[in-house]
Amino acid sequence: MQNIDLEGEDHEGSFPPAVEDLRQKILESDCILFSSPEFNYSVSAPLKNAIDWASRPPNVWGDKAAAIISVSAGMGGARGQLHLRQIGVFLDLHFINKPEFFLNAFQPPAKFDSQGNLIDENTRERLKEVLLALQAFTWRLKTATHAEINA
Incomplete structure (x- = not known):
């Protein structure tokens, strides 16, 4: 949970190691793909906490x-x-x-197999379209x- 008491004494630039790791991964990334179920009309608490720390x-x-x-x-x-x-x-x-x-995910036909793998071809194609659009927008x-x- 985000807590400024966990930051360094000066409250600037010093974060717990897991937070530093997350922040570094975001800095090094070209783009971000968020995937989250819906909780009470919002994002999950762990996602919101990660967003706040970063x-x-x-x-x-x-x-x-x-x-x-999102899948819900x-x-x-x-x-x-x-x-x-x-x-955002x-x-x-x-x-x-x-x-x-x-x-x-609960509307037929089945979207996932018993191991959680995405098996619905239409859904796979829609997901591919999102990823290609994100790539193009990033560039x-x-x-x-x-x-x-x-300039």
């Missing part, structure tokens, strides 16, 4: 391209995704707009950033 100054989420996928009953996590997008505004994350990916952001720096 947003401590200096915020490591800033200017990253991102996408969201009913609307497949749509409300949780909307809340994550709202959180403060973090300066740039989410792809389309395609969106919501999956009701567009990187190109735009490099052009601004070199």
Whole structure:
């Protein structure tokens, strides 16, 4: 759980080792793919806690391209995704707009086998479209950033 008491005495730049590791992985990444079930119309508590730790100054989420996928009953996590997008505004994350990916895992045909492997071909194709859109958006952001720096 995020707790400023766990930060160094100066409360700047010193985090628990697991948090430092998470922050470094985010800094080294080109983009972020969030995958979370919906909890009470929002994101899960562990995801929110990780987001909060990584947003401590200096915020490591800033200017990253991102996408969201979710699997839940009913609307497949749509409300949780909307809340994550709202959180992302403060973090300066740039989410792809389309395609969106919501999956009701309990609606036939079966989407996963007994080991949890994704077996539904239509779902696999939709997921591939999200990943390709995230890749393309990531390169567009990187190109735009490099052009601004070199201008």
